[in-house]
Amino acid sequence: MTSKLTRFEKARIIGARALQLSMGAKPLVKVPESLDPIDIATLELKKKVIPLDIRK
Amino acid sequence: MPINLWHENRVLGDFVQELEKKVVKIIKKKKANFPESFIQDITEAAKRHELTDKELTELVGQIKKAYERAKVEDGEAVGTVAAQSVGEPGTQMTMRTFHYAGVAELNVTLGLPRLIEIVDARKKISTPTMAIFFEEEFRSDEEFVRKMANKIGKSTMKDIIKDFNINYAEMNVIVELNLEKIEDKRLDYDDIIARIEKAFKRVHIDNNILSFEPTTSNIRELRLLADKIRDLQISGVKNIGKVVIRKEEEEWVIHTEGSNLGTVLKMEGIDKVRTTTNDIHEIEKVLGIEAARNAIIHEAQRTMEEQGLTVDVRHIMLVADMMTADGKVKSIGRHGISGEKASVLARASFEETGKHLLRASIRGEIDHLTGIIENIIIGQPIPLGTGSVGVVMKQKK
Numbered sequence: 001m002t003s004k005l006t007r008f009e010k011a012r013i014i015g016a017r018a019l020q021l022s023m024g025a026k027p028l029v030k031v032p033e034s035l036d037p038i039d040i041a042t043l044e045l046k047k048k049v050i051p052l053d054i055r056k
Numbered sequence: 057m058p059i060n061l062w063h064e065n066r067v068l069g070d071f072v073q074e075l076e077k078k079v080v081k082i083i084k085k086k087k088a089n090f091p092e093s094f095i096q097d098i099t100e101a102a103k104r105h106e107l108t109d110k111e112l113t114e115l116v117g118q119i120k121k122a123y124e125r126a127k128v129e130d131g132e133a134v135g136t137v138a139a140q141s142v143g144e145p146g147t148q149m150t151m152r153t154f155h156y157a158g159v160a161e162l163n164v165t166l167g168l169p170r171l172i173e174i175v176d177a178r179k180k181i182s183t184p185t186m187a188i189f190f191e192e193e194f195r196s197d198e199e200f201v202r203k204m205a206n207k208i209g210k211s212t213m214k215d216i217i218k219d220f221n222i223n224y225a226e227m228n229v230i231v232e233l234n235l236e237k238i239e240d241k242r243l244d245y246d247d248i249i250a251r252i253e254k255a256f257k258r259v260h261i262d263n264n265i266l267s268f269e270p271t272t273s274n275i276r277e278l279r280l281l282a283d284k285i286r287d288l289q290i291s292g293v294k295n296i297g298k299v300v301i302r303k304e305e306e307e308w309v310i311h312t313e314g315s316n317l318g319t320v321l322k323m324e325g326i327d328k329v330r331t332t333t334n335d336i337h338e339i340e341k342v343l344g345i346e347a348a349r350n351a352i353i354h355e356a357q358r359t360m361e362e363q364g365l366t367v368d369v370r371h372i373m374l375v376a377d378m379m380t381a382d383g384k385v386k387s388i389g390r391h392g393i394s395g396e397k398a399s400v401l402a403r404a405s406f407e408e409t410g411k412h413l414l415r416a417s418i419r420g421e422i423d424h425l426t427g428i429i430e431n432i433i434i435g436q437p438i439p440l441g442t443g444s445v446g447v448v449m450k451q452k453k
Contacts, residue, residue, distance in 0.1 A: 008444065016447045
C-alpha cells in the first residue's frame, strides 16, 4: 500500500479483513474495547498491518 | 513608449519571470502536478499580495490539497453521475426558440431540440449559424465589415432590380438594374453581368437594361424564366443565406444564417481565432477533432446556460470525450457509442435486443463479461466502486 487508498479500496480491504477476523483470524493489533471485527479491521488498516494487497 | 516607462516595464517583466520560476520550483518541491494555468494564477496572486517565500510555500501546499481533493477516485461512477447531471436539468428545458433582437431576425434552435441535436451528432443541423469576427484593424471599420457582409451574405437578382417586366407580346423579360442598390451593397457590376451571362444563354445586355428570352417561345417557359431570373444568386458564399451585422461592444460582428467555415476563414480580414460556427461536423472537417470536442462542450454548455441551467463542465467534457475519443464525432445512442460497444449483452440491453443476440449467435461472438451491464445481467458483483478493487494476500517477504 504505497499511495493513498481510494475510499473504495479502503472499504474493500476493511471488509475482507473483517470477514477474516469474524471467522477466527488473529487480530494483528491490540484489540480495543469494541469487539466488532469491522472496528478491529479499521484499526488494523490505520496501523497498516493488514496482510492484504490491492490488485488493480 | 518613453524610455523610463519601457525600463519600468522591463524590470516588472523580469520580476514576474523570476517569480514564476520560483513558483515552479516550489511546485516541484511539493511534488504537485498542476496545469499550466495554475502556475500563472499562483504567480499572479503572489505578485498581487506580495507573498513571502513561506507564505507562497503554504499556498502551494493548500492548493495541492484542494486540487487532489477535487479529483475523482478510481472506480467512481462518473458516467452515471454525468448522465444524471445533464439529464435532470434537461427535463426542465422548455421547447422554445430564441430570436435575436432587432429588425432582421435570425432564428437559432435552442433548448432541448438543440441539445438533442448536439448529442445525436446530426450531420444536418436545423439552424446552422456563424459568428464572424474581424482582425484588429477592421474591427471598428464599418465600411469594410459591410463590404464583407455583402460578399458573404446571399444576394439574388430581386435585391438589385429597379424594374421588372414580362412582355408577353415580344416574349421576353425586361429587367432594369438598380445601380444605386448595387453601389449600396458594394457589389461589382461586371461581376454581376458575368454571372448573368453564365446563367442565361439568351440575354441581351444594354448597360443596366437587360432583356432575356426563353429557349422555347411559349408563355409557360417565359414565366419560369422570370422566376429563374429573380432567384439568380449574384453574390455570397455557398450555404450562407441571410447575414446580420451587429455592433457588439465596440466591434462589428457578422451573424449568418447557414454556415461555411472553410470558405469564410480563407477570406481576408477575418479573425481566424474567434470566428466560429455552431455546426460541429463542419468544425471537425475544417479544424479537426480537438476543435470538435471543444465545440461540443461549448455548444452544450451554452445551450444549457441560455435556459438558466448550470451543469458542471466536467460532466459535459466527459460526454464530449466519449463522442470524440475515436478520432471522429460519434453520436450517443443506437448509431454511435451505445451501438458500437464490444459486449453483445451490453448492446442487446440497450436497443434492438433481438437483432444483436441473433447476429452475435450467427457470428459466434464471445462476451468477456468485463463491463457493468454484462455482470448485472448474469447476477455478479459489478466492476465499479468497491467492486473494481481486487484483494490478494500480501506476499511473504
